[in-house]
Amino acid sequence: MTTGDLADPRSAVFLDRDGTIIVEKDFLGDPDGVELLPRAAEAIRLLNQRGYLVLVVTNQSGVARGYYDEQAVQAVNNRLRELLGREGAALDGIYFCPHYLGGTLPHYRIDCECRKPRIGLARRAMEEFAVDLRHSVMIGDRAADIEFGRNLGIKSILVTTGYGFAEKERIEDEHLPPPNLIAEDLLAAVVWLLADRSRNNVSPAV
Ligand SMILES: [Mg+2]
Numbered sequence: 001m002t003t004g005d006l007a008d009p010r011s012a013v014f015l016d017r018d019g020t021i022i023v024e025k026d027f028l029g030d031p032d033g034v035e036l037l038p039r040a041a042e043a044i045r046l047l048n049q050r051g052y053l054v055l056v057v058t059n060q061s062g063v064a065r066g067y068y069d070e071q072a073v074q075a076v077n078n079r080l081r082e083l084l085g086r087e088g089a090a091l092d093g094i095y096f097c098p099h100y101l102g103g104t105l106p107h108y109r110i111d112c113e114c115r116k117p118r119i120g121l122a123r124r125a126m127e128e129f130a131v132d133l134r135h136s137v138m139i140g141d142r143a144a145d146i147e148f149g150r151n152l153g154i155k156s157i158l159v160t161t162g163y164g165f166a167e168k169e170r171i172e173d174e175h176l177p178p179p180n181l182i183a184e185d186l187l188a189a190v191v192w193l194l195a196d197r198s199r200n201n202v203s204p205a206v
């Protein structure tokens, strides 16, 4: 090992992709359909500047359903990185689950450990990066994202972009695990978590 980077754990922000960073398009397999949500690049840039690991964790059951293949998911992810890069924002990792028990392709029709709210994607990320979970946060637009945060033992923020507004009502109606915060979008969530961090008077992430 040449540097201490891998050995020094950093705080991470786990991010959902669809409806949180990009416009929810329901089963997006076409890179031309990638559209950043307003202020999302700014939010990610801020996290980059503050030394957070930015790790995307996304369920892509469209693969198991036969709507698009894993290469298409990669193409969409590459397009996302490209659009963010133009605005000076970068993702440290993108991890996706292609499985779904109700899918049509036998290879992917399994009860896997990586479909959120299970935490297999976070485990995969943590094989690659040393993550300090104590000040890490999950941000997403669905109840499963909030449950993922709870399962991982970290705080979670529900954004009301994508399915977030409807999910907020469902979480209340069905008494699902509530988020620590409900924010209007990713930037609002990030501003809150950075302020929360300094309120708790903790040293910076790097
Ligand atoms: Mg989503």
Ligand SMILES: [Zn+2]
Binding pocket: 097, 098, 099, 112, 113, 114, 115
């Ligand atoms: Zn999976």
